[in-house]
Amino acid sequence: MRRKIPSNTALLAFEAAARHGSFARAADELSLTEGAISRQIGRLEQFLGVALFQRVGNRVRLAPSGARYAVQVREILERLERDSLYLMGQPIDGASIDIAALPTFASRWLIPRLKRFKNLHPHITVHIAERMEPFVLAGSGFDAAIHFEHPAWTGMHCHPLLEEILVPVCSPALLATSAGMSLDALPLLHRRQNPDAWQDYAQAAGIGLANPAVGPRYDLHAMLIEAALAGLGVALVPRLYIEAELRQGRLVAPWPDGHTISKRFCLVLPEPVALSAAALQAFAQWLLEEARASRP
Incomplete structure (x- = not known):
């Protein structure tokens, strides 16, 4: 059975006219005449049996049904272009x-x-x-x-x-300002998706924290690592992400690993x-x- 799909030319003309709110500007973008844009949209409306634009004198504006259809057409054309560019960028012999x-x-x-x-x-x-x-x-x-x-x-x-084994780390300069190696004397950095991590770590490690929920929150472990490098506090992050920083001495980890809270x-x-x-x-x-x- 033949698919009931409008022509690409008509869809491109409609999407451009809907985006610009003008047949003339759509014609400039597509290197066509304004009359050609109008004819393509007329054919599309005839094909669909729906008025996509309201025409008042020489002015046009999207009808409610046209506005909804424009969003759908734009998404489809953008996805088609994206997928086409993706295929065009594939290696020929790979x-x-x-x-x-x-x-x-x-x-x-x-x-x-x-x-x-x-x-x-x-x-x-x-x-x-x-x-x-x-x-x-x-x-x-x-x-x-x-x-x-x-x-x-x-x-x-x-x-x-x-294994994602979490370990508390901070910059050496921050550690030097604290009283010994007490975590409770240092600001704690949190990952937004795991707000209970410090509390779980403290219980598993037997370390007392007066208020393990206090401190700034970040979305990604990468942000936590950068915050720790900047001296903003102690970050509880996977050890496998910071091996280079630990070797270089840019971060220190004098506290035990959190094996019991690993994933x-x-x-x-x-x-x-x-x-x-x-x-x-x-x-x-x-x-x-x-x-x-x-x-x-």
Whole structure:
């Protein structure tokens, strides 16, 4: 059965006219005459059986139905253009994979290691997008996800990677101003998504904190790390994100790790590694080996 879809020319003319609120400006943008824009929109209205514009003399304005349709058409055209540009940018003789990852894990652990994968597989392009929350992998446009273990991944194939062991860290200069190494004498920095982290850590470590909820809050671990480097307070962050800063002495961690409040990162695949497409299979095997090599 033939699809009931308007012509691309008519949709482009309508979207431009709706965005500008003017047939003349739409004509300038599309390098057409104003009459051509008017005819295309007239054909679209005839095709739909709905008036998209209200015409008053020489002036036009969107009808309520036209305003709603303009939003939908604009989203579809933008998505079509985005997907087309994505395909145009693919290597002719290579492959590409799309990975969803937690943002700080991607920037602090994964991306610094990707050069090694590129050296092994120069024909594979890895695209990375951030996703803070678990999601349905099927139909998402992603080939795999790197996230925490979560019930949302039920039915998927989850491969353990690394433990997110939290450790309190601060700048050496801040520690020098405190009375010994007492956490209670230092400002605490919080991650907004985990407001009870300091309280849970203090109970597990047997450390007394007068008010573990006081202090500024940040969205990402990356922000917490930068705040700690700036001397704003003590941040409770995953040790695997700050290995370089600890080696360089830019951050210090004189307090015990929070092993009891740790979580596990995992690689989520829609099917077993052995059945995955060749590019995804190569990336998954490399990632699992990198994770094994990084474990203490």
